[in-house]
Amino acid sequence: MAVCAVGLASAVAMTGCSGGGTQQDTASEFTGEYDGPDVELSYWNGFTGGDGPFMQQMVDQFMEEHDNITIESNTVEWGDYYQRLPAAVTAGEGPDVGVMHLDQLATMAARNVIVPVDDLAETLKLSADDFTEEVWDAGVYQDQRYGIPLDVHSLAMYYNTEHFAAAGITDAPTDAASFEEALTKLQAAGFQTPFWSPALWPGHLMFLSLLWQNGGQPYAEDESEATFNSEEGVEALSWQRSLVDEGFSPADVAIDSQYVAFKNGQTSITWDGIWQINDLTESGLPFAAAPIPAIGNEPAVWANSHNFYLPRQTQADDNKVNAAKVFIAWMSEHSGDWAGSGMIPARESVRQSGVLDGTVQGPIAERIDDMRFLPPIPGIGTVQSETLEMAVSDAVLGRAEPEEALSRQAEQATKLMEENRASFGE
């Protein structure tokens, strides 16, 4: 019986065995072309949703144009991805190139999982003015660039157009008053629970959006403490809970059920990521998307970005590294095609080229300046999942008052951040 617990300890131990590794600088000079011998690159990503087939299509096209480079895609759900990647890279079994979220770059850089790509950004002539400032700056950790942004993706407000028509709503709500008016009208039209307030995903993303709308910040600028328990935060979370108290949302909305309910036409409005666009289109549901309304003082919405990175290699192969850079460069240049996956290309020049015209995400892309990103603090993912998400869940479920839940978890978050700073040696 003792074996089971020890068994787990040993699983921990075995991944621990490989340990260490040395710091590797960026590999040899990159020229922008690859004309070496045939190489096969393993390419890791987490595009398991409606975005997956699009990525594979782009990969196939790339291989057609590059006879000497074969791309072996490996797609794992993002949650497992971030657990697996450090283990694989540390064991020398990592990919040759991959994609990760913006808010993971600093953590992975601090963990020595990925290497700087400043030279690549230079060769690609990528510069700050082609990106929004936050996307561009978040890829930098300790003065070095670690990510090449592919896209940005935010929360969006999806609404059932049939329900809206039945309730006599002509325009998508844009602020607190019009949103509440829409909810009331929908209820009057017989849609009892028009907007479900989820306790788990994407509840915390809604919370962050509302917090930013109210003018608050989840974490202090100097990364010293969690500030999501501010007045702005309490107001944001209280609003999420009030949806339940006022009867717009049923109580105890469990994971994924608000999305399933929306797809089934059981609820009229849901806030979810724009990566769901293809899934909703395929379902045949009559829907439209709009930027989430400004419930607070100013428009703001949580967003994230997919970034290409180069992992640290225990044995560097210059050919592979160069081929990987060619791949990233090509992907960045073709990021317009990626709009078909429902995402918004990160480069302004691509966005302006007309690829977003007539797409569902088009109206959301226009508001790219309202998008807010988590600050690049190493270890922020753990802080989020262990504290902020707990507070949101407790308050939305009505297990604790928003203020109490937030201040308890913010205290834990600050401790965790202190601990992270110590272990990442900043």
Next chain:
Amino acid sequence: MTRTAQAGAPLTGRALADAKRRRTRKLAQGPFTPWLFLAPYLLLFIAFVVLPTLLGLWISLHQWDYTLPRQPFVGLENYAQLFDSDSLTSEPFWTSMRATFIFSIFSVPLLLVIPFAVALLMNQKFPGRNFFRAVYFAPYVLGVAVIGLLWRYLLDNNIGMVNYYLGRLGLPDDTAWTTTVPAAWVALIGVTVWWTLGFNAVIYLAALQDIPAELYEAAKVDGANGWQQFVNVTVPGMRPILAFVTMITIIASANMFGQSYIMTQGGPGRETRTAIFQIAETGLRNFKMGDAAAMSYVLTVFLIILSIFVFWIFRERRDKVVDNAAARKDF
């Protein structure tokens, strides 16, 4: 028992004679011979159990993040933090230990009694018996991900079918099976019992069929009724198997992870995060291998104490059986 007797039987014949002859001829056995026989398994055991266990102990004395260049030695601090209510690790860990305890204390008795009843039923002769045996065992062949997802949607309080049909039957239809306690525990334990009872039932059934029919005949001759046969023949005959089933059920319950990971995501809050869940989360997702290893060892200590207790209970009973037998002999 019968199997070993059968296997042993041929040895008494020619084989034994051969063996004897060989031994008398020459059998100077070196001191390493037993080790050589043990070697194939011993190597695996050392590589995959002993060494990782020791390394785990070593890791638990460090602040161990395998992606970072330094793993500073912290002595017993990881353990001390588990017992310091101000630390970051202590509260989540003890909440998870409590969750494992709540789950085990309810699921183990149910998983001992219900499969027993099912096995007794399946041991009767009735038409369609094999079909029902298969039906009870069927859920067990499904993986935890399958049953977890299945029940997560069935039990969802807003879109699930369980509450819908409860409502149709005029019963309360607003129980939040996955987002409130204690309803979440009822759901997790119920699903686990439904899922795994077939396995225990099959073991019980095999044991029931191993009880010699002569004992029942003898009991009948002595005028024992059904209940008396059950108490005096069936239950004593099942005792060794009961010990085995108790142990594996406790192990399985203490290891519970997948059901709450998938059905409740450990929620509400951390209420249904079990110890193994918390250890995996700490070590593998949050990269705090040192803390996770320390938690594993604390859990191990608890399980060792528990297993000693369980062994003690069953040994006590066996002694009693021997006493009874001795008493009967005197009689």
